[in-house]
């Protein structure tokens with residue numbers, strides 16, 4: 001019985017991880033240095049609603065909460081979700097943090113002031129439509145690694161040997 005439970009848990013971890021890779025991107029965390037670049041680029045302020053779409057272990061969400069934001073993370077890969085969900089309990093700003101086991105494609109983002117994502121470019125066309133339909137005027141979007149084709153970049157932060165970060169204002 002225990003073997004079966006362990007098998008099911010391992011299966012779910014791999015299956016949800018693979019599904020997330022197919023839906024948006026596999027789990028590759030943003031480096032601590034790049035989290036700081038994000039905070040600076042987005043200029044996250046107290047009380048703003050910040051989403052990390054595919055939040056992994058929650059590091060971007062927690063960093064935004066430290067800046068006073070109402071920080072929300074969405075994740076469908078089981079392993080990083082559990083990690084982020086438990087980590088939240090150890091954060092002093094936990095009342096302002098929400099980690100949800102929910103697909104980014106099934107979440108309404110109309111209350112967002114700031115959106116961050118680090119996803120594969122294959123997810124961009126669908127994401128563009130979603131953001132164009134749902135985001136309020138003035139919402140800021142920061143993407144890591146690949147710019148969004150067809151959108152005008154407000155600020156590009158790219159140096160030799162680093163992943164690019166791109167800020168857009170809706």
Ligand SMILES: C[S@@+](CC[C@H](N)C(=O)[O-])C[C@H]1O[C@@H](n2cnc3c(N)ncnc32)[C@H](O)[C@@H]1O
Pocket residue numbers: 017019020021023024025026027028029030052053054055056057058059060074075076077080102103104105117118119
């Ligand atoms: C490249 S990782 C980035 C993780 C985190 N944002 C960070 O910067 O450290 C992309 C994350 O998106 C998650 N993901 C992919 N598709 C998703 C979906 N449809 N809904 C929620 N999360 C998704 C993956 O599981 C993965 O953790």
